[in-house]
Amino acid sequence: MSNFIYPWQEASWQQLQLLRQRMPHAILFHGAAGIGKSDFIERFAQGLLCEAVLPDGHACGQCASCGWFSQQNHPDYRRVRPEALEDEPAADGDEGDGEAKKSSAKSAKAPSKEIKIEQIRNLADFMNISTHRQGLRVVVLYPAEALNMPASNALLKTLEEPPPGTVFLLASNSLDRLLPTILSRCRKFALPMPSHAEALAWLKSQGVADADSWLREQGGAPLAAMAQAEVGNRDDLEVLLQLLAHPSVEGALKVADKLQKVPLSAQVSWLQRWLYDVFSYKLAGNIRYYPRYRKELASLAAKIHVSRLLAAIKGANERRATADHPLSPKLFLEDMLLDYAACCA
Numbered sequence: 001m002s003n004f005i006y007p008w009q010e011a012s013w014q015q016l017q018l019l020r021q022r023m024p025h026a027i028l029f030h031g032a033a034g035i036g037k038s039d040f041i042e043r044f045a046q047g048l049l050c051e052a053v054l055p056d057g058h059a060c061g062q063c064a065s066c067g068w069f070s071q072q073n074h075p076d077y078r079r080v081r082p083e084a085l086e087d088e089p090a091a092d093g094d095e096g097d098g099e100a101k102k103s104s105a106k107s108a109k110a111p112s113k114e115i116k117i118e119q120i121r122n123l124a125d126f127m128n129i130s131t132h133r134q135g136l137r138v139v140v141l142y143p144a145e146a147l148n149m150p151a152s153n154a155l156l157k158t159l160e161e162p163p164p165g166t167v168f169l170l171a172s173n174s175l176d177r178l179l180p181t182i183l184s185r186c187r188k189f190a191l192p193m194p195s196h197a198e199a200l201a202w203l204k205s206q207g208v209a210d211a212d213s214w215l216r217e218q219g220g221a222p223l224a225a226m227a228q229a230e231v232g233n234r235d236d237l238e239v240l241l242q243l244l245a246h247p248s249v250e251g252a253l254k255v256a257d258k259l260q261k262v263p264l265s266a267q268v269s270w271l272q273r274w275l276y277d278v279f280s281y282k283l284a285g286n287i288r289y290y291p292r293y294r295k296e297l298a299s300l301a302a303k304i305h306v307s308r309l310l311a312a313i314k315g316a317n318e319r320r321a322t323a324d325h326p327l328s329p330k331l332f333l334e335d336m337l338l339d340y341a342a343c344c345a
């Protein structure tokens with residue numbers, strides 16, 4: 001697995017190797033969410049640290065450095081992510097700052113989705129000691145838009161006076177959410193969206209059933225499609241889409257009861273995509289996410305006034321923010337679906 005990158009990243013990988021001659025202090029990888037940016041930069045990080053790197057820039061997977069890397073305890077490597085991402089099952093011995101462990105151990109508090117200033121401060125000690133292998137020190141940080149303001153400022157200070165021998169690899173889904181001063185300190189590197197055919201072939205090779213639908217619903221981003229296919233339940237999605245296609249008050253209440261245990265954030269995204277399709281059909285006759293509901297989308301687009309549609313889209317965006325902490329999932333859903341039914345009435 002050590003030299004694994006996704007098929008649509010081959011050209012980027014080769015292009016990136018050219019930078020190794022004169023490594024920038026910081027590279028900011030950007031592109032759509034769900035296309036495999038974090039895996040890509042972790043592979044690159046491993047290649048930078050490897051003691052017997054292959055001619056194509058991939059790590060050897062055999063040396064001591066690669067061994068530490070795959071166990072997530074390389075002394076010259078740090079990975080900075082929001083606590084919420086650290087909930088993923090990790091290999092033995094985590095980052096070593098103990099922070100993620102402490103909070104995921106037993107606290108009732110939801111893990112943070114931000115990168116906090118302590119996480120940036122913790123890097124200071126790491127950067128002040130000499131490297132263990134007399135090579136590079138590598139810091140991987142993603143998603144960069146998760147940096148809160150104090151953390152952004154702390155990182156900016158570090159980027160302004162880069163410690164020698166240290167490379168920062170950042171990844172971001174949306175450059176417009178980063179401080180311009182951070183942008184200006186990084187070499188930007190775009191990672192492409194795969195073509196539909198390429199992404200589809202890959203999903204099928206991973207054994208994802210109904211890959212085409214998942215891929216379309218995730219706007220063509222293959223890793224997002226795979227994640228949804230793994231956690232999302234197609235039956236639940238269909239129940240919701242059936243209601244959205246044929247809205248009624250009675251139906252809204254029934255569906256809210258039936259889907260109250262399904263993650264709310266997923267359901268809000270399904271509604272957001274649906275509204276996006278109605279809107280885009282109304283404006284331009286395009287359907288991006290749910291082409292199999294063309295007939296229903298077209299009839300809704302003809303019926304709903306654009307101002308109501310915009311209000312519904314705004315409402316769904318606002319719900320997205322509270323979906324993680326609803327007082328009652330069922331009430332949350334009832335409210336959301338009744339609003340939708342009213343908008344279509």
Ligand SMILES: [Zn+2]
Binds near residue numbers: 051062
């Ligand atoms: Zn190696």
